[in-house]
Amino acid sequence: xxxxxxxxxxxxxxxxxxxxxxxxxxxxxxxxxxxxxxxxxxxxxxxxxxxxxxxxxxxxxxxxxxxxxxxxxxxxxxxxxxxxxxxxxxxxxxxxxxxxxxxxxxxxxxxxxxxxxxxxxxxxxxxxxxxxxxxxxxxxxxxxxxxxxxxxxxxxxxxxxxxxxxxxxxxxxxxxxxxxxxxxxxxxxxxxxxxxxxxxxxxxxxxxxxxxxxxxxxxxxxxxxxxxxxxxxxxxxxxxxxxxxxxxxxxxxxxxxxxxxxxxxxxxxxxxxxxxxxxxxxxxxxxxxxxxxxxxxxxxxxxxxxxxxxxxxxxxxxxxxxxxxxxxxxxxxxxxxxxxxxxxxxxxxxxxxxxxxxxxxxxxx
Numbered sequence: 001x002x003x004x005x006x007x008x009x010x011x012x013x014x015x016x017x018x019x020x021x022x023x024x025x026x027x028x029x030x031x032x033x034x035x036x037x038x039x040x041x042x043x044x045x046x047x048x049x050x051x052x053x054x055x056x057x058x059x060x061x062x063x064x065x066x067x068x069x070x071x072x073x074x075x076x077x078x079x080x081x082x083x084x085x086x087x088x089x090x091x092x093x094x095x096x097x098x099x100x101x102x103x104x105x106x107x108x109x110x111x112x113x114x115x116x117x118x119x120x121x122x123x124x125x126x127x128x129x130x131x132x133x134x135x136x137x138x139x140x141x142x143x144x145x146x147x148x149x150x151x152x153x154x155x156x157x158x159x160x161x162x163x164x165x166x167x168x169x170x171x172x173x174x175x176x177x178x179x180x181x182x183x184x185x186x187x188x189x190x191x192x193x194x195x196x197x198x199x200x201x202x203x204x205x206x207x208x209x210x211x212x213x214x215x216x217x218x219x220x221x222x223x224x225x226x227x228x229x230x231x232x233x234x235x236x237x238x239x240x241x242x243x244x245x246x247x248x249x250x251x252x253x254x255x256x257x258x259x260x261x262x263x264x265x266x267x268x269x270x271x272x273x274x275x276x277x278x279x280x281x282x283x284x285x286x287x288x289x290x291x292x293x294x295x296x297x298x299x300x301x302x303x304x305x306x307x308x309x310x311x312x313x314x315x316x317x318x319x320x321x322x323x324x325x326x327x328x329x330x331x332x333x334x335x336x337x338x339x340x341x342x343x344x345x346x347x348x349x350x351x352x353x354x355x356x357x358x359x360x361x362x363x364x365x
Contacts, residue, residue: 024056026363031058034356039349041233044069045342046258047360050270054338057258065258068218069343070230070245072324074261075254076187077268078206080300082194083128084274085209091197094125094281094299101193106162110134113170121174124193127186130297131175131286135168136183137161150234150347155243161188171289180286180297184251191250202249210273214263219256222246229255232326234347252324262341265321265330269339295354304331304354306361315362329353333361 027047035043042061048054057065086092099107099120107119111134118133126132138145145164148154156164162185171181191202198205203221211219222229222245229242245253256264267273282299294310296303302322306315317335327344340357 023363023365027056027360028058030356030359030363031060034344034352035060039233039235039346039352040344041238041346043342043344044258045340045360046262047341048262048266048339050266050337050339063343063345066218068228068230068255068257069261069328069345070232070324070326071254071256071261071328071330071343072248072252072326073184074256074322074324074328074330075248075250075252077265077301077322077330078210078254079187079190079194079250080128081268081273082205082209083124083190083300084278086194086197087278088274092124092193094123094128096124098122098124098127098189098193101196102189106159109166110162111170111174113173116173118170118173123174124190125299126174127190128300129282129284129286130180130182130186130288131177132183132186133170133172133174133176133181134165134183134185135170136181136185137164137168138184140168149241149244150239153241153243154247156247158188158192161185178286180288182288182292182297184248187251188249194250206254210264213273214260214267216256216260216263219254219260219264221249221253222255227255230345232347233345239347258341258343261328261330262339265332265339265341269320269332304358306358311358311362315358317361319357319361323350323353323357325350327353329357331357331361333364336361336364338364 031045034040042063044063044065045058046065047056087094110119111117111122113133122132165185194205195202203223206221220227229245231238231240285296285298285303288295288297294304294308301320304319306317306319319331319333321331323329325347327346329342331340333340340360342356344352344356346352
């Protein structure tokens with residue numbers, strides 16, 4: 001465990017007060033409780049405030065802040081960032097219908113709800129906010145991708161993902177309900193839209209719009225056999241699924257480190273990638289499916305209220321950011337100007353990173 005606290009200058013008295021009242025022991029206790037679980041074989045946690053004069057980190061099982069980690073669905077924040085940057089450049093609108101970017105054969109019969117086809121009505125905003133109503137081929141169906149991937153490594157193309165999605169039933173007409181439905185295919189579609197607009201590969205777009213501007217040298221979207229894809233624990237077993245991870249791309253394929261993920265999440269919510277006033281337009285959060293309670297979804301990111309039943313009304317404010325099914329998380333806690341990044345590397349318990357982030361936030365007084 002390492003704790004670093006920095007204070008500079010007389011004008012930082014408010015910051016010093018914040019740091020001095022921060023109860024580091026609570027972070028330590030929560031981290032210790034987490035790694036006591038038999039499911040946790042390695043874990044890393046990094047907490048920083050906005051100004052960078054407070055840092056806390058803890059490491060377990062050989063996983064440190066510079067070790068490669070599979071961030072899984074936190075990748076969606078990278079895709080969201082690209083969409084918002086391209087919007088700022090005037091290259092797309094969130095109201096664009098997806099028919100502008102795909103041929104009719106791709107979209108035909110993708111979204112049929114109660115006998116009516118809505119495929120041509122889908123917009124970029126529907127995909128970004130998970131309000132398309134499209135089903136999730138990763139989790140849903142008797143032969144879901146998740147079940148198959150647990151058995152063996154496998155590769156699939158975007159067209160194959162679309163085919164699998166067409167075999168499942170949508171949950172509602174686009175933007176017709178006061179709720180959202182989490183589905184990876186929404187971001188797979190966004191990834192294809194990004195490539196069409198830029199006439200570049202998603203790997204190159206991430207590199208030029210995010211990695212290079214932020215100086216991220218250990219963050220990448222794997223594409224060759226030489227790119228490292230970390231193993232994922234499923235209960236007691238470490239499994240290697242490089243083919244699958246390389247197939248996820250815009251919805252879950254990025255490899256990063258806790259240190260570089262911290263740089264990214266700060267830039268995402270701090271206005272260093274796109275103007276942060278766009279968040280005022282995106283703050284229309286909707287509840288996700290019951291299995292993902294208490295998460296809500298907005299314009300490309302998750303929101304978790306800390307003042308509700310899951311916290312026994314002990315918390316204050318909210319967390320915004322994203323988690324990954326492999327145990328990763330990257331959240332901003334606006335009330336305390338804190339950023340929480342971590343990874344518990346456990347596929348069998350996707351709620352673990354959410355609970356960990358919530359407990360960390362409500363421990364801060």
